[in-house]
Amino acid sequence: MQKRPKIGIVMSTTRPGRFADIPTDWLFNIAKGRNDADFEIVDLRDYPMPFFEEKAPLHQAPPQNEVALRWGKKIASLDGYIFITAEYNHSIPAVLKNAVDYLHSEIRRKPATFLGYGGTGAARAIGHLGEMLLAASLKHTVHIGMTEMMGMLRGGKSMADYPYLDDYAKRMLDEIVWWAGTLKEGRSSDEVAEPARVPRSR
Numbered sequence: 455m456q457k458r459p460k461i462g463i464v465m466s467t468t469r470p471g472r473f474a475d476i477p478t479d480w481l482f483n484i485a486k487g488r489n490d491a492d493f494e495i496v497d498l499r500d501y502p503m504p505f506f507e508e509k510a511p512l513h514q515a516p517p518q519n520e521v522a523l524r525w526g527k528k529i530a531s532l533d534g535y536i537f538i539t540a541e542y543n544h545s546i547p548a549v550l551k552n553a554v555d556y557l558h559s560e561i562r563r564k565p566a567t568f569l570g571y572g573g574t575g576a577a578r579a580i581g582h583l584g585e586m587l588l589a590a591s592l593k594h595t596v597h598i599g600m601t602e603m604m605g606m607l608r609g610g611k612s613m614a615d616y617p618y619l620d621d622y623a624k625r626m627l628d629e630i631v632w633w634a635g636t637l638k639e640g641r642s643s644d645e646v647a648e649p650a651r652v653p654r655s656r
């Protein structure tokens with residue numbers, strides 16, 4: 455494999471007191487122990503974009519908004535993504551959908567996988583997110599259910615009380631690292647790195 459892939463762990467909720475910090479810190483600590491990839495946390499709190507208000511859709515022109523440009527550059531600098539997401543009203547949080555709307559080709563030909571938490575382990579949100587991303591969405595995901603979440607929020611428990619989740623995290627990390635390294639190598643031999651700005655077919 456060429457160079458170590460860089461993988462972003464994207465935090466997708468921004469409200470004060472969010473649960474997101476708990477699974478993110480847990481996953482980041484496991485990921486840091488690996489020697490086959492570099493990981494960094496990308497927090498949507500650091501990218502406070504307005505609701506999409508560009509004059510042109512992004513398949514016609516890059517965004518004008520400064521924060522959106524910075525967000526796009528950060529995402530473009532990474533080789534793969536782990537989205538940490540809650541489920542808001544049976545889908546992804548609006549702040550994440552807005553952030554996705556501000557992306558175009560930055561995640562093309564790169565892999566994405568998902569850690570969700572909530573009533574169904576955010577399975578519905580993850581299903582929607584996998585569909586909407588232009589990335590290659592992987593299938594080995596991590597789901598933290600309501601029992602575990604409530605145990606941590608109200609029962610004084612921590613991620614360490616649910617050791618079986620470590621196995622799911624390892625499997626997810628094995629997959630994303632393989633795909634991120636393999637697709638990075640594939641992209642480097644691709645002469646047409648930047649696609650023409652054309653709308654997606656679906």
Ligand SMILES: Cc1cc2nc3c(=O)[nH]c(=O)nc-3n(C[C@H](O)[C@H](O)[C@H](O)COP(=O)(O)O)c2cc1C
Nearest residue numbers: 467469472473474540541542543544571572573574
């Ligand atoms: C607007 C809103 C909608 C929600 N909808 C759902 C839902 O559809 N399914 C679910 O399991 N939990 C739902 N919840 C509960 C969340 O799982 C829980 O509040 C979780 O902590 C949210 O993630 P966060 O703390 O990182 O913001 C919802 C919470 C909010 C704030």
